[in-house]
Amino acid sequence: MQIKISASILAADPTQLGNEIKKVEKAGIDLIHIDVMDGHFVPNLTMGPFIVEAIKKITQVPLDIHLMIENPDKYVESFTKKTEKDDILTFHIEATDNPLSVINSIKDQDLKAGVAINPDTNEQTIEKLLGSIDMLLVMTVYPGFSGQAFKRYVCDKIRKLREMAPENLDIEVDGGVKPETIPDAASAGANVFAAATSIFAKDDYKDAIEGLRRKAQEFSCLFIKS
Numbered sequence: 001m002q003i004k005i006s007a008s009i010l011a012a013d014p015t016q017l018g019n020e021i022k023k024v025e026k027a028g029i030d031l032i033h034i035d036v037m038d039g040h041f042v043p044n045l046t047m048g049p050f051i052v053e054a055i056k057k058i059t060q061v062p063l064d065i066h067l068m069i070e071n072p073d074k075y076v077e078s079f080t081k082k083t084e085k086d087d088i089l090t091f092h093i094e095a096t097d098n099p100l101s102v103i104n105s106i107k108d109q110d111l112k113a114g115v116a117i118n119p120d121t122n123e124q125t126i127e128k129l130l131g132s133i134d135m136l137l138v139m140t141v142y143p144g145f146s147g148q149a150f151k152r153y154v155c156d157k158i159r160k161l162r163e164m165a166p167e168n169l170d171i172e173v174d175g176g177v178k179p180e181t182i183p184d185a186a187s188a189g190a191n192v193f194a195a196a197t198s199i200f201a202k203d204d205y206k207d208a209i210e211g212l213r214r215k216a217q218e219f220s221c222l223f224i225k226s
Contacts, residue, residue: 001191003216005209006031006064006172009055010046011196021059024199027206031064031088033174033194036079038069041095042144049075053082063087064194066116066174068143070095073102080109090114090137093126103132114172118143119154123161130165135192140185141175150176155188162189162223179215186219 007029012020021032032055037046052065065079065088072091079089089106093115096102106113114135117126119142130136138158141148154173162171172192173185182193195212202208 001168001170001220003186003213003220004030004170004172004192005199005212005216006033006192006194007199007209008033008035008174008194008196009200010035011200013200017055018058020200021055021061023205024209025059025061027209029061029199029205029209031192032059032061033064033066036065036067036069037144041070041092042068044144049078049082052079056082056084056087064172064192065089066114066137066194067091067095068116072096073098073105076102076105076109080106080111083111085110086112088112088114088135090116090135092116092118092143093129094118094121099129100132103129116143116174117157119151119157123157123164126161127164130161130169133169135170135172136161136165137172137174137194138190139175140173140177140181143175148176150178150181150184152181152184155184158185158188158190159223177212179211182212182215183219186216187222189223191216191220 007024037044039045103113112134116137140154173190174194177195178198
């Protein structure tokens with residue numbers, strides 16, 4: 001699987017967001033990770049469709065939009081109007097009673113569909129959807145706030161999901177991603193890494209991104225499907 005690094009702009013300087021996005025784009029980032037929180041599904045509020053639209057206007061990098069919101073089916077159109085076919089719209093399995101309907105709504109708008117799963121949600125709840133999505137996002141922290149510690153026990157779930165998943169399915173990890181935690185996630189089968197402070201807290205974004213990519217490539221070779 002191709003290793004991809006996704007820059008989580010939750011950790012970027014909000015007063016310089018456009019410049020920050022340009023800097024990570026120049027530094028070779030694969031995806032721009034945008035956390036959308038509603039204050040209900042998670043205890044925090046962040047950006048919405050208008051910010052996504054503004055970001056789309058200034059970058060050619062595909063957007064990795066992570067909806068941490070209740071009733072995502074109500075908001076699919078609001079976000080898909082602002083995006084293009086290489087972008088990914090991901091919602092939480094825990095936030096809807098009809099995930100397949102949400103997936104189809106996203107794909108009907110010619111966009112890639114992703115599903116996210118929280119650390120303590122059983123992997124069986126998502127097994128039947130793995131053939132219908134373009135990306136699976138596995139939370140390695142509880143969603144809502146940046147800067148939490150990586151939960152290593154989630155790597156057992158990542159491994160099980162990689163075993164279940166089609167070979168070409170991207171599996172992203174989000175939360176506490178840094179050089180010290182990537183080995184566990186990559187060797188468990190993850191290939192996309194949403195990194196926040198491990199990029200935006202560094203002086204050299206290119207060096208930070210390349211360091212994360214090298215570490216992921218090194219340890220992804222250790223995953224062996226049974």
